[in-house]
Amino acid sequence: MKVKKFVAPTLKDASDQIKHEMGQSAVILGTRILEPDGVKIKRKMFEVTAGLEDDKFNEVMTETPRIDVPENEEEKSEEEERAENVFNELAELTKNIYRKRNDPESSVPNIDAINKKLKEEHKNFQVQQEIEDIEATLLHREIQKPIVNAVIDYLKENIKHLTPSNIDNYVVSNLASMISTRTFELDKKKKPHKIAFVGPTGVGKTTCLAKLATISKILHNLDVGIISADTYRLGAIDQLKIFSEIIDIDLLVAYEPHEMDELLKKFRKKDLILIDTAGRSQHKVEQLAKTKEFLDEIELDDTYLVLSSTSTTKNLYDVADKFRLYNYNSFVFTKVDESAAFGNILNVATKFNNVPVIYLTNGQVIPDDIISAESTFIANMIYTGKISS
16 A cells, blocks of 8 residues: 655645545545644644555545544644644544445446546536637627627537537537528419519629529420519610510519519419519608509519629618518528628518528529529528538
């Protein structure tokens, strides 16, 4: 058995030295108080003798070590009495430890159990670090703080299932649950299906319409017609006219709201009618009302609010709020290829959670640069900051 004496000014210090050097398996063999002698010992000290069994040690301590104190019980100081009580308790605890160790029915942690616990603690530490990094990443992606807090709370609630290798999947899954999406569906029995595109100036409504028209005609073999109610923007009609001639799609122009009904009659045999409107500032109430007059003349099946992903969250909120008068039922986010971060898409999707995202556009090429919305795809795009193919 390895035996060593430990001297310290307090019992706690002595105990800490024993634990540090000999571990929890140390046995207390004896104790005494060292009185000041004015030479080597300047103040009262505590000496504790501790032992640690070697590989051949099999006997259990049977006698409780006692502290050496003055023979005259009346001379015991309060500090000495406390010391005696503490050491007697430590000795009793040591006996219990060895008793359990020699009891075959007791469960004493082995090396494998300790290693398993250490690995678990290390994993938890890594996960905690990952969560902190994720919080910083989400904020960097320009996701608003309440949404970030909700994601972090979700991770903490599921922390026992998290590992450094799967935590990103949990983040993407949670983000995806906040994003409502839909796919375009057309009932050929109910002709024609009418879709209007509304939104601010310069967001790419006309280009988005052209992409959908081309896909619908070429890939889905639909009979498509286009109505332009955008006589406000210079060159808007010419742009659609050139496109319609190239792709061989019929184009009609409405200069006044009352003309809409007659134009629809001309397209009554079409499968799909796409309606382009003038871009309007959300602050121009009269202009917004003027465009609505065109759309009020017909019964629409869908109204898409087209938003630029390069806009700030605050601006997107304002646009989405002001354009409510059109009763839009889907979002289209354009210019994702030009955006530095996509957190604004999530911000809008959560604030206006009754409106699904239906399309994303990522360039000017017709019809290639358009993506049908899917929640996991968008969540991954938001989280990574990259548009995955």
